Amino acid sequence: MSSLLAAVFLIGGVTFMLIAAIGLLRLPDLYTRMHAITKAGTLGIGLVLIGVAISFADLSVSTRAAAAILFVLLTAPVSAHMIGRAGYLGGIPLWEGTMFDHWNGRFEELDRNLDATEANARERTRSSDEAPTEPA
Amino acid sequence: MPSIDGPLLWAVYITLALTSLSIGAALVRVVRGPSLADRIIALDLVAYLAMGFLGTYAVLVDQEMYVDAVLVLALLAFLGTVAVARYIERIRSGEGIVEP
Numbered sequence: 001m002s003s004l005l006a007a008v009f010l011i012g013g014v015t016f017m018l019i020a021a022i023g024l025l026r027l028p029d030l031y032t033r034m035h036a037i038t039k040a041g042t043l044g045i046g047l048v049l050i051g052v053a054i055s056f057a058d059l060s061v062s063t064r065a066a067a068a069i070l071f072v073l074l075t076a077p078v079s080a081h082m083i084g085r086a087g088y089l090g091g092i093p094l095w096e097g098t099m100f101d102h103w104n105g106r107f108e109e110l111d112r113n114l115d116a117t118e119a120n121a122r123e124r125t126r127s128s129d130e131a132p133t134e135p136a
Numbered sequence: 137m138p139s140i141d142g143p144l145l146w147a148v149y150i151t152l153a154l155t156s157l158s159i160g161a162a163l164v165r166v167v168r169g170p171s172l173a174d175r176i177i178a179l180d181l182v183a184y185l186a187m188g189f190l191g192t193y194a195v196l197v198d199q200e201m202y203v204d205a206v207l208v209l210a211l212l213a214f215l216g217t218v219a220v221a222r223y224i225e226r227i228r229s230g231e232g233i234v235e236p
Contacts, residue, residue: 003140007147010192014151014158017188021158024165024181033165034177041184048151052191052203055144064203068187068210075214079180082221087173090224 006055013047016040029095030087038080045072139198148196155189176220183213 023036046069053065094101138145162185165178187206194202 003142003144006195007143010144010147010151010195013188014154014192017158017185018154020181021161021185024178025161030171030173030177033174037177037181037184041181045184045187048188049191049206051147052195055140055195056200058200061200061203064207065191068203068207071207071210071214072184072187075210079214079217079221080177082218083173083177083180083224086221086224087171090171090173090227092171092173 002054002057006051009047009051009054013044013049013051016044016047020044028097030092031084032095034080034084038076042072042076045069138196140195144195148192151192152189152196155185155192159185159189172220172224176217176224180213180217183209183216187213 017040020037020040023040024033027033027036049065049069053062056062088103138148140148159182162178162181166175166182169175169178187209190202190206190209194200194206
């Protein structure tokens with residue numbers, strides 16, 4: 001019975017992984033591909049590792065599988081966000097069917113904001129560095 | 137020699153086959169991908185698929201230690217992706233260009 005359950009989880013997980021790989025091949029631009037791999041890849045990994053834990057039926061394996069699932073659930077959105085941000089700021093084009101692009105045409109503003117933030121931070125650290133050395 | 141039988145053995149064989157197929161598909165994207173970020177997310181998916189492959193292989197050969205390898209691979213995939221994302225942003229702002 002438990003082996004049948006494990007088999008169902010394995011097949012379900014690998015189905016999601018296959019969908020993720022097909023999405024990676026077929027979708028039109030970087031952002032839609034990223035959506036495919038982070039959602040489907042994470043869910044696929046989760047289901048496969050749950051299947052592994054069930055088939056071993058051992059506390060130490062279950063704990064390690066749960067730790068791996070938790071780690072992937074925590075880190076996949078972070079890495080996807082960073083890659084998407086780097087790609088967008090690097091000017092990778094969006095698919096022509098994209099409906100909403102909230103930063104469209106305001107690239108300069110975004111750049112200036114980022115530069116201003118960095119300059120502010122630099123100014124702040126410099127003034128805090130120099131403050132003690134200034135004569136009273 | 138596999139230590140399991142019945143539907144679980146078939147599920148493991150199907151999972152290994154489809155995971156290998158998916159790794160091949162993701163590698164096609166690594167070769168074709170128009171930008172560096174496309175290649176990086178394709179390699180991210182390859183890491184996820186390798187994690188699934190290793191976990192399934194642990195079931196096939198009944199060895200627990202492959203589950204540890206899954207954990208290590210998850211850590212390496214995350215660190216690599218974050219490092220390359222930072223690198224792409226630095227290329228854009230010109231910081232990545234090292235003056236000789």
